Amino acid sequence: MAYKTFVTLMLLSLLASSALVQAPGAAPTAAPTKSPASPTPSPTKAATPPTASAQAPTVAPPVSAPTTSPPASSPSKVTAAAPTGLAPTSSPPAPLGPSAGVSAGEAAVSEGGGLKLFVFGDSYADTGNFEAVKRPGNPFNYPLGMTWPGKPAGRPSDGYVLTDILALFLNTSAPPTYSLWEKNSSAAESELKNGMNFAFGGSGALTTWENVTLSVQLRQFKQLVESMVFTPSDLQDSVAVLSSVGNDWGYFFAINNRSVVGGEDYMKKVRTSILEFLEELSEMGIKKVLTNLVITSNISVLDNHNKLLKEEIDAFAKRDCMKMVVLDYDNLLDAAKAMYDQEKGNTDDDCCRLLPQYVSNYTMFCGDKDESGNKVYTLCQDPAQYFHFSRGHLSHDGWKKMNTVFLESKILDPLRS
Ligand SMILES: *[C@@H]1O[C@H](CO)[C@@H](O)[C@H](O)[C@H]1NC(C)=O
Ligand SMILES: *[C@@H]1O[C@H](CO)[C@@H](O)[C@H](O)[C@H]1NC(C)=O
Ligand SMILES: *[C@@H]1O[C@H](CO)[C@@H](O)[C@H](O)[C@H]1NC(C)=O
Ligand SMILES: *[C@@H]1O[C@H](CO)[C@@H](O)[C@H](O)[C@H]1NC(C)=O
Ligand SMILES: *[C@@H]1O[C@H](CO)[C@@H](O)[C@H](O)[C@H]1NC(C)=O
Ligand SMILES: *[C@@H]1O[C@H](CO)[C@@H](O)[C@H](O)[C@H]1NC(C)=O
Numbered sequence: 110m111a112y113k114t115f116v117t118l119m120l121l122s123l124l125a126s127s128a129l130v131q132a133p134g135a136a137p138t139a140a141p142t143k144s145p146a147s148p149t150p151s152p153t154k155a156a157t158p159p160t161a162s163a164q165a166p167t168v169a170p171p172v173s174a175p176t177t178s179p180p181a182s183s184p185s186k187v188t189a190a191a192p193t194g195l196a197p198t199s200s201p202p203a204p205l206g207p208s209a210g211v212s213a214g215e216a217a218v219s220e221g222g223g224l225k226l227f228v229f230g231d232s233y234a235d236t237g238n239f240e241a242v243k244r245p246g247n248p249f250n251y252p253l254g255m256t257w258p259g260k261p262a263g264r265p266s267d268g269y270v271l272t273d274i275l276a277l278f279l280n281t282s283a284p285p286t287y288s289l290w291e292k293n294s295s296a297a298e299s300e301l302k303n304g305m306n307f308a309f310g311g312s313g314a315l316t317t318w319e320n321v322t323l324s325v326q327l328r329q330f331k332q333l334v335e336s337m338v339f340t341p342s343d344l345q346d347s348v349a350v351l352s353s354v355g356n357d358w359g360y361f362f363a364i365n366n367r368s369v370v371g372g373e374d375y376m377k378k379v380r381t382s383i384l385e386f387l388e389e390l391s392e393m394g395i396k397k398v399l400t401n402l403v404i405t406s407n408i409s410v411l412d413n414h415n416k417l418l419k420e421e422i423d424a425f426a427k428r429d430c431m432k433m434v435v436l437d438y439d440n441l442l443d444a445a446k447a448m449y450d451q452e453k454g455n456t457d458d459d460c461c462r463l464l465p466q467y468v469s470n471y472t473m474f475c476g477d478k479d480e481s482g483n484k485v486y487t488l489c490q491d492p493a494q495y496f497h498f499s500r501g502h503l504s505h506d507g508w509k510k511m512n513t514v515f516l517e518s519k520i521l522d523p524l525r526s
Contacts, residue, residue, distance in 0.1 A: 267505045
């Protein structure tokens, strides 16, 4: 129970974070939303009494969460999450080293031969776009990437993110980022055989604190296809990934004065935009897609959204004969966290935690220092003991545990066949 609670809080923060990254200060400009019309919201419950810990996010910290619940919460953790990212380089090093320990699953991947991953969405999947674009002169710092590859790698984790786990599962390597390609195409060239990663931390289907929406990411992709960087046959044999964990809601909630009023209409627009995106992928010739439902944090607007989204995606997949895998993070994260806790003890916290005064400051990340050179975070002794690394993003070992859940449930198998 306690753990359940915690998870809820954490998820809230994840949402927030999912946004990951946020943009700083920016006042959220555009509000996509419309005015509140109606639906009332349901207040979700916050699981535990949130005590407030540090700061309450007032209005809209960028990343902050979508939550309905009171800001900071309880006991531990759960702060908002912001993404982190790490790496200086933009390009993903070789993703998963074998060493990493994730076992790829015995599965017999078919004849090698260049499976490409085309990755879209938010920080759960971003391997360097946010960092390259938003922190050009100040790349992510240690301890991001400390577990793998041993230095910051553009990811909001001490190691892997979702993209790395998938690459491992599919016996390919994490693809280069679009920002690397834009900056220096010859540096990305040798990795194009692995596809490309357009995912951008903090982004959503609609505009959030970040403007690299799904349609912007799709446009980037289409341009590369038009210029034959990727061919139709590349697309046919590829797997596309759309990670959309909760930034749309996080942003809506923040700019809507933390009220869920109007949320149903807003999420309807989000679904429309996701379905349009999927249909475009289908038209381009992509046949296999991995996507997910949002982390609901027990917010009823989001539960309803997930239900409708799943129905719409199922209908679309059937109509277009797509192989679609839709991850239900509420359940999968719960399952992975439960396994993790069983092995490691309760780890309801981030390994790398921002000091209270920086929790709502989304220009600051794990690894950063203030003007006087003081760290703005505290770091745990051993990241392997933590399911989450920073601002609600899973740790390297947290993702490996998710991989175990993926393998045991066989949920990703359709992507391999
Ligand atoms: C994975 O890919 C490598 C290189 O492309 C290939 O040698 C190996 O046989 C593949 N493994 C499986 C399980 O397909
Ligand atoms: C671009 O990448 C290539 C290959 O890694 C490298 O040789 C070249 O110096 C890079 N150019 C710039 C401007 O960084
Ligand atoms: C996003 O915003 C940045 C400035 O914040 C701007 O330079 C860029 O052109 C915008 N991108 C899009 C796709 O609107
Ligand atoms: C936002 O909510 C707070 C507290 O719920 C309220 O005092 C404030 O007037 C609201 N602001 C707007 C712009 O609705
Ligand atoms: C979500 O809400 C339901 C109904 O109020 C409650 O029973 C359940 O424990 C909550 N789940 C979490 C994770 O808090
Ligand atoms: C975040 O922290 C930095 C360093 O202390 C400070 O310069 C900046 O103004 C803060 N930003 C916000 C939005 O509080």
